[in-house]
Amino acid sequence: MTDPTADTGRGTGRDIGRDIEQGVERGAEPPYAIEARGLGKSYGDPAVRVLDSVDLRVERGTVFALLGPNGAGKTTCVRVLATLTTADAGVARVAGYDVVAERAAVRRAISLTGQFAAVDETQTGEENLRMTARLTGLSRAAARRRAEELLVRFDLTDAARRLVRTYSGGMRRRLDLAAGLVGSPEPGVFFLDEPTTGLDPRSRRQLWQVVRELAGRGATVLLTTQYLEEADRLADRIALLHQGRIAAEGTAGALKSRVAGHRLDLVLTSRQGYLRLAGRAVHHSPETLTLGLPTDGSAAHVRALLDEIDPDGTEIDRFSLHSATLDDVFLALTSEVPAHV
Ligand SMILES: Nc1ncnc2c1ncn2[C@@H]1O[C@H](COP(=O)(O)OP(=O)(O)O)[C@@H](O)[C@H]1O
Ligand SMILES: [Mg+2]
Numbered sequence: 001m002t003d004p005t006a007d008t009g010r011g012t013g014r015d016i017g018r019d020i021e022q023g024v025e026r027g028a029e030p031p032y033a034i035e036a037r038g039l040g041k042s043y044g045d046p047a048v049r050v051l052d053s054v055d056l057r058v059e060r061g062t063v064f065a066l067l068g069p070n071g072a073g074k075t076t077c078v079r080v081l082a083t084l085t086t087a088d089a090g091v092a093r094v095a096g097y098d099v100v101a102e103r104a105a106v107r108r109a110i111s112l113t114g115q116f117a118a119v120d121e122t123q124t125g126e127e128n129l130r131m132t133a134r135l136t137g138l139s140r141a142a143a144r145r146r147a148e149e150l151l152v153r154f155d156l157t158d159a160a161r162r163l164v165r166t167y168s169g170g171m172r173r174r175l176d177l178a179a180g181l182v183g184s185p186e187p188g189v190f191f192l193d194e195p196t197t198g199l200d201p202r203s204r205r206q207l208w209q210v211v212r213e214l215a216g217r218g219a220t221v222l223l224t225t226q227y228l229e230e231a232d233r234l235a236d237r238i239a240l241l242h243q244g245r246i247a248a249e250g251t252a253g254a255l256k257s258r259v260a261g262h263r264l265d266l267v268l269t270s271r272q273g274y275l276r277l278a279g280r281a282v283h284h285s286p287e288t289l290t291l292g293l294p295t296d297g298s299a300a301h302v303r304a305l306l307d308e309i310d311p312d313g314t315e316i317d318r319f320s321l322h323s324a325t326l327d328d329v330f331l332a333l334t335s336e337v338p339a340h341v
Helices: 016-026 074-081 103-109 125-135 140-153 169-182 201-216 228-234 252-256 271-280 299-309 326-333
Strands: 032-043 048-059 063-067 089-094 110-112 189-193 220-225 237-242 245-250 262-268 283-285 290-295 316-323
Touching (some): 032 074, 032 220, 048 063, 048 220, 048 237, 048 245, 063 074, 063 201, 063 228, 074 089, 074 220, 110 169, 125 169, 169 201, 201 228, 220 228, 228 252, 245 252, 271 290
Parallel strands (some): 063 220, 189 220
Antiparallel strands (some): 262 290, 262 316, 283 290
16 A cells, blocks of 8 residues: 655655755755745835745746736845845845855855946947956956857847947847856856846847756746746746735646636626626626636637527627736735626
C-alpha cells in the first residue's frame, strides 16, 4: 500500500522549503535568487499601507512576474528589493544578501532598468556602451568587443551609430539593459519595472525576446507588468499583487485554471433575462444589458452555454468572445464583487 502523501522521490526528494530555512545557517547556496518574507511598507500620514506582508520566492534562473494594476505596489516592492527604499517590516534577500544589512553586495549583484540615467543622450548607443565598459576597467579593445557583443545581443546594431536622443522607447530600454550588463558578471538578477508599458507591439515583442535571452543564460528576472498576456508569455511563475498583498501566486497555467481564460459577453434582450443570469456573470454592464460569463473559449463550451441559457433563441441579442482580462483574473481571485445592476 502506498501513502499518497508520501514524497514520491522525484529528483533528490529534498524539501526545498526546509533547505531555505536552514540554507544560510548551513552555508549552502540558497536556491532562491530573491526571497522576501512579510514585507510591509506604509506611506503618508495617516499611513496608507502600500505593501502588506508580501512573501516572494524566485528561483535562480527563472522569470518571475509581479502582475498588478496601477497602484498595486509593484514599484514599491521592486524598490525595496533593489535597495532603493527600505521596508517598514519583513526581511528580504537578493542573490543571497540581505537588502538592508548587505545593501552594497545586493547592488553589485543586480541590474535595474531605468537606473542607468548615465546613458548619454548626445552620444550614440555604441559610444555609450564603450564608455561604460571603459569605466568598468576594460581595455579599449575589450570595451569595443563587449559593446559589439551587447549591441548584437540587444538587437541594436542598426542603431549603434545613431544618437540615443533619436532612439524609440523600446530601443532606449534595450540600451539601458545592455548598459547594465556591460560590467556586471553574468548571470545576475534583473529587476524590470513595467519594461514594456507604453511600447508599441513590435518593441514589446523585442523586449520579450531580450528577457527570454537573459533567462536563457541563467539570469533571474523579476519583472512587473499590468499585462496578463505578458506575464503569461514570459514568466515561469506569476504573483498577483492586489492592494499591496499577494492575492495568488503560481505558474500561468495554475493561475489560469482558477479563472476561465475567456469571457463570453452576452447582450440580453430583456432586463428580466439580465437579472436572471447576473449571478453567474463575472462582468456586468447593466446600461447595455451585457453580462460576461466565464468560458474556456472552445466552440463546444460556447455552444453549450448559449443553448443552455437561451434554448428558444429569444433571450440573447448578440454575443462576443474575449480573452480573460487582468480585471477578470483579479475579480476571480480577490474577494471584490462588482456591483450587480
Ligand atoms: N513615495 C511615496 N509616497 C507616498 N505614496 C507613495 C509613494 N510611492 C508610492 N506611493 C503610493 O503607493 C501605492 C503603490 O504605488 P506603486 O508601488 O508605485 O504601485 P504600482 O507600481 O503597482 O503602480 C500608490 O497608491 C502610490 O500612490
Ligand atoms: Mg509602478
